[in-house]
Amino acid sequence: MRKQMFYLWGIVGLSVFVGLTWTVTAFAGYESAEYEVVEKDGNIEIRKYPDLTLVSTNSETDSEGKDGSFMRLFSYISGANESAQKIAMTTPVFMERGSADTKATMGFVVPQDVATAGVPKPQGEGVSINKRKGGRFAVIRFSGRMNAELVKSQEFKLRNWMQSRELEGEKTSESAGYDPPFTPGPLRRNEVLIRLKEMTPPESTSSSSVTD
Structure with a gap:
């Protein structure tokens, strides 16, 4: 009996492994939105996105x-x-x-x-x-099943990081999910993105000379 149970759990474990492997492989083959990483700090990045x-x-x-x-x-x-x-x-x-x-x-x-x-x-x-519209975004990456509470906590972390870098972002944010609904929480790739406000270049000052 114990041998049969062991065999059964082995099949279940193998099925889960195959399913997860298929999920990762399938989604790895999908085209993903392009971006350029400008800066990276752990699970936080500054990215530059083109128009999408x-x-x-x-x-x-x-x-x-x-x-x-x-x-x-x-x-x-x-x-x-x-x-x-x-x-x-x-x-x-x-x-x-x-x-x-x-x-x-x-x-x-x-x-x-x-x-x-x-x-x-x-x-x-x-x-x-x-x-x-393209532009620069501050992005934090995290796992888990996305919900309002999780997104809010990650956005809070991201805005604190932005404040420490004196980066000004829009008041609104967006989230991004990369996995199908049946993907287990720990294996999910989720992100919160905040658009950074464009820095206004300082006005140039021109000097004029006075001649007599």
Whole structure:
């Protein structure tokens, strides 16, 4: 009996290992949004992002796509667009938290080749194509299942780090997830991003000479 239990747990352990390996390998093959690391300090980075094209939809806070937002975007890349074009999945999924005037949104990054050739218009309701302006971002990376409390605590750490470096950022933030929903918390790659305000160069002073 004990031998059978040992054998059973061995199969379960192997299945979990294979599943996790497949997850990591599958997502490693996806195109990811490009960025340049300007500075790195542990799990915090200053990154420079180019302009990105996103296919976006409204999302309920902390729903992790369970409100239908993920499937609306997945339907778009599966062919629910004017060209019936299948578009490759990319990482990360950007999530921008709502405010008093705006709703929370979830967005997939459109692959560079599709963005260059022309992004097909969505056919499904509630889906739109938007531009994410490039720039410098302070980014903190962390694991776990993303929720409001975890994101808030990581944003607090990131803003404290920014303050120590005398970096000024926007009041709003966004989060990014790189893994499918069934990925265990400790193996997840999550990020909070805060756009840094552009530094205004000092005004140049010109000297003039007075001649008699």
